[in-house]
Amino acid sequence: MPIVTDANVHAAWGDVVEASLRDNGHEPHWRILPPGEKTKSWDELAATVNWLLGLEVERGDHIIALGGGVIGDLTGFCAAILKRGCGFIQVPTTLLAQVDSSVGGKTAINTPAGKNLVGAFHQPALVLADLSTLETLPPREMLAGYAEVVKYGLIDDADFFAWCESNGAKMIASDSALREYAVSHSVAAKARIVAEDEFETTGRRALLNLGHTFGHALEAETGFSDALLHGEAVALGMVLAARYSARKGLMARASAERVARHVGEVGLPASLAALRLECDGADLVRHMLHDKKMDAGTLPFLLMKGIGKTYLDKEVSLDDVAAFLDEELVREPA
CATH class of the missing domain: 3.40.50.1970 (Rossmann fold)
Known part of the structure; x- marks a missing residue:
């Protein structure tokens, strides 16, 4: 075999x-x-x-x-x-x-x-x-995986995000019962979404990419290297998605910062400036232009109207995203 x-x-x-x-x-x-x-x-x-x-x-x-x-x-x-x-x-x-x-x-x-x-x-x-x-998983890899757990709460399950806030750190550390719950709940959430849209044709499955458009751009900028693991990029990508949503008036700033606070408290990257990248917002947007979700020259973004209220926005200005990223590249960590 x-x-x-x-x-x-x-x-x-x-x-x-x-x-x-x-x-x-x-x-x-x-x-x-x-x-x-x-x-x-x-x-x-x-x-x-x-x-x-x-x-x-x-x-x-x-x-x-x-x-x-x-x-x-x-x-x-x-x-x-x-x-x-x-x-x-x-x-x-x-x-x-x-x-x-x-x-x-x-x-x-x-x-x-x-x-x-x-x-x-x-x-x-x-x-x-x-x-x-x-x-036997190294702590950094465990943390990177946790980003995908949190994602399910941010997509459409505010109660699960609250569970993550209360239990995430203990689950990451070693609690086997919490790990079992986190894995089983996450798999059930993904299976439900995939069953509704297996080949990502209706847009429902696209919700699973929350944080990934920003995250993949960051991975590309860091050369798909150990400088930024995939899960770390997704975690920061979700923070950026939340903050950009707040910048557009879609989501309360307090809710966006709640996302950033939890991501940072468990030990995942929550600040773009902290990466100290030698690029600007336009450079990161150029990476996004290679995203497989590009459709008729436009790039849909997964944004939030609140925690547990993710949706697909097909009318986002990439110039505005670049300007937002320029701000985040110099923003002092909280």
Whole structure:
């Protein structure tokens, strides 16, 4: 059975998975990749597909994606295009993957033009989220995943955002019961939205991208590197979405700052100025022009009319966004 993972996950869980598969009559074949966002590349896609072909994987076989969002995205895309579609199983080992990227069937790689611009919708046959894998997750990765938990409260569940304010720090630290609730609630929320709009045709599924337009621009500006993890970028992106919504008079400033306060209190980036980027707002907007959500030359933005009241705005001025970002680039952290 082919298993795609990264070096960090293999070191922590490789022996456990190997033994489990062999005990149940399966012969594991491992492809161990470098950790990090740069693994989601054309080169690794081609090399992994060729490796799978060398194993003579058939359409009825299943490929295991053992790891975080990077491994899940790459492996899922390989499965989508190999022999016009093979089965795959998501075994997410990070909080971010367990609550978001492993569910819903989006697979992709990054290109020099931007993040996740080449991919396919390809649903996994099974998602197996074992919470014990979170025990070996570095604290920074745990925090990065928490951004996607908070997102579900901001989209359409103000009560869950309040739960995050009360319980988020304890959940991140080690509370297993709170982790189970956070993961199960988040997966249920995502599954509900995906079921309404699996291929993102009506706009409902687009709500799951809250914070991502700002966040992907920040990831591009920092070179898709460890300088800013995906979840960290999403967290800051949600803060920026809230503050921009307040700037436009859509959302109370106090509510926007409530979002920023919670994001900052748990230890995620809540200040654009604190990144000390050598760019201006126009530079960040140029990254946004490569966003896959561009439609007829316009870029829809996910904005908020309040906490739990996210909506898709198709009439946002990119010049105004650039001006807003210029302000945030020099804004003193609270």
